[in-house]
Amino acid sequence: MLSNSLRDRDIASQLHPQTNLSLHEKTGPVVMASGQGVEITDTNGKTYIEGMSGLWCTALGLSESRLAEAATRQMGVLPYYQNFAHRATEPGIQLAETLLEIAPVPMSKVLFQSSGSEANDTAIKLVWYHFAAQGRPEKRKIIGRNRGYHGTSIASASITGLPHLHRDFHLPLPNFLHVTCPHFYREGKPDETEEQFSTRLANELDALIIAEGPDTVAAFFAEPAMGTGGAVMPPKGYFEKIQKVLKKHEVLLIADEVITGFGRTGNWWGCQTFGVEPDMITCAKALTAAYMPLSALLISEPVYQSMKAQSEKIGVFGHGYTYGAHPVACAVANEALRIYEEDGIIAGVAAKGAQLGGLLTPLADHPLVGEVRGTGLMWGIEIVADKVTRAPFDPARAIPAKVQEAAFAQGLVCRALGSAIAIAPPLVIRPDQIDAVHKRFSTALDQIADELG
Numbered sequence: 001m002l003s004n005s006l007r008d009r010d011i012a013s014q015l016h017p018q019t020n021l022s023l024h025e026k027t028g029p030v031v032m033a034s035g036q037g038v039e040i041t042d043t044n045g046k047t048y049i050e051g052m053s054g055l056w057c058t059a060l061g062l063s064e065s066r067l068a069e070a071a072t073r074q075m076g077v078l079p080y081y082q083n084f085a086h087r088a089t090e091p092g093i094q095l096a097e098t099l100l101e102i103a104p105v106p107m108s109k110v111l112f113q114s115s116g117s118e119a120n121d122t123a124i125k126l127v128w129y130h131f132a133a134q135g136r137p138e139k140r141k142i143i144g145r146n147r148g149y150h151g152t153s154i155a156s157a158s159i160t161g162l163p164h165l166h167r168d169f170h171l172p173l174p175n176f177l178h179v180t181c182p183h184f185y186r187e188g189k190p191d192e193t194e195e196q197f198s199t200r201l202a203n204e205l206d207a208l209i210i211a212e213g214p215d216t217v218a219a220f221f222a223e224p225a226m227g228t229g230g231a232v233m234p235p236k237g238y239f240e241k242i243q244k245v246l247k248k249h250e251v252l253l254i255a256d257e258v259i260t261g262f263g264r265t266g267n268w269w270g271c272q273t274f275g276v277e278p279d280m281i282t283c284a285k286a287l288t289a290a291y292m293p294l295s296a297l298l299i300s301e302p303v304y305q306s307m308k309a310q311s312e313k314i315g316v317f318g319h320g321y322t323y324g325a326h327p328v329a330c331a332v333a334n335e336a337l338r339i340y341e342e343d344g345i346i347a348g349v350a351a352k353g354a355q356l357g358g359l360l361t362p363l364a365d366h367p368l369v370g371e372v373r374g375t376g377l378m379w380g381i382e383i384v385a386d387k388v389t390r391a392p393f394d395p396a397r398a399i400p401a402k403v404q405e406a407a408f409a410q411g412l413v414c415r416a417l418g419s420a421i422a423i424a425p426p427l428v429i430r431p432d433q434i435d436a437v438h439k440r441f442s443t444a445l446d447q448i449a450d451e452l453g
């Protein structure tokens with residue numbers, strides 16, 4: 001029998017990423033119909049606080065008319081032009097200038113793509129180009145971290161350190177290596193301080209680079225704070241120690257600011273919050289507050305000089321996307337960056353983060369919670385089966401997913417990521433809505449604790 005319901009049409013027609021496809025045939029989708037501020041409403045009329053900013057991206061909520069107007073204006077003037085072969089548009093130039101102005105460390109040039117995955121893919125290519133220009137083409141191995149997330153394209157998924165992004169996709173590609181996740185709660189030893197843990201991880205990185213041969217290792221990718229890995233904050237001293245090792249072996253550091261860029265951790269950049277001094281930066285998501293797809297790759301002057309040398313040698317910088325520097329996306333990004341500044345959005349994250357953190361932190365005493373961690377508006381709640389041993393629940397029981405579903409029923413979108421739950425609301429969330437996030441989440445936790453007995 002044919003059905004016209006959105007549910008049935010979706011099941012019959014659409015593939016959903018990061019979804020159990022077999023289960024989806026039974027459950028169907030929750031179809032979202034409209035958004036207002038930090039709230040999202042489904043086609044049944046139920047409203048939720050979007051406590052994950054979509055995929056960590058709708059920093060300005062879902063009804064910022066200035067962004068819609070910026071897009072409409074640019075559509076009316078010039079809806080598309082490309083930037084291959086000496087062409088440019090004003091919104092792209094403006095955005096590149098602003099990004100260089102606000103960059104956390106001096107950067108030389110900006111290259112635009114449409115997604116975070118593409119930005120990281122491009123970063124890998126430029127790392128390879130850079131060392132090729134230096135006459136060291138064999139320096140090309142890339143190091144990521146277990147639980148790190150850098151995207152889903154073949155190369156960016158290879159840097160990613162999550163097994164389900166690799167399995168049966170023949171990934172990671174050769175020459176992509178991974179080191180221990182800087183997750184003190186999960187990876188730290190009982191007798192170790194955070195600082196000692198950081199030292200151990202820096203030593204591990206040093207040993208790996210030496211074992212592989214420093215002349216073969218090109219770059220290290222890191223999210224300043226890990227998102228998809230479970231909202232994992234770097235342990236004390238981590239980046240300082242890691243950066244010493246990278247400098248010693250002339251390994252480039254690429255900061256993946258796709259989540260942490262534009263205020264998420266309380267500063268413009270996660271690099272500022274956590275003392276990261278990268279050679280390249282990738283960013284996306286809140287760059288346009290997610291109203292248009294756009295990502296940017298910022299590169300340092302030495303990397304730019306290498307690229308220039310390569311294009312002189314080869315005749316052209318042989319890379320680019322049809323929608324790179326899309327003028328409508330750039331116009332929206334320019335407006336988003338103005339709003340962040342003019343409305344004091346990023347300056348406001350500290351107080352909102354303190355409120356949210358102040359409410360969530362005491363949940364560490366809850367029987368299901370091992371740790372609450374976070375900064376700014378990026379928080380992780382570690383769900384444990386045993387608070388003393390820190391043992392997580394058997395993944396087959398999907399307890400964090402059950403908490404997520406219970407919260408959803410309460411009207412809160414949060415996200416189960418491995419053994420943790422992430423909460424990362426839009427930066428424009430109001431204090432009363434932060435209270436509601438906490439209330440709904442605690443109720444969900446209590447419900448699941450009761451069910452477990």
Ligand code: PLP
Pocket residue numbers: 055114115116117118120149150151152223227228256257258259284
């Ligand atoms: N890097 C990080 C840190 C991310 O969180 C993501 C997406 O969640 C990406 C890269 C990939 O971005 P996209 O999904 O736009 O390709």
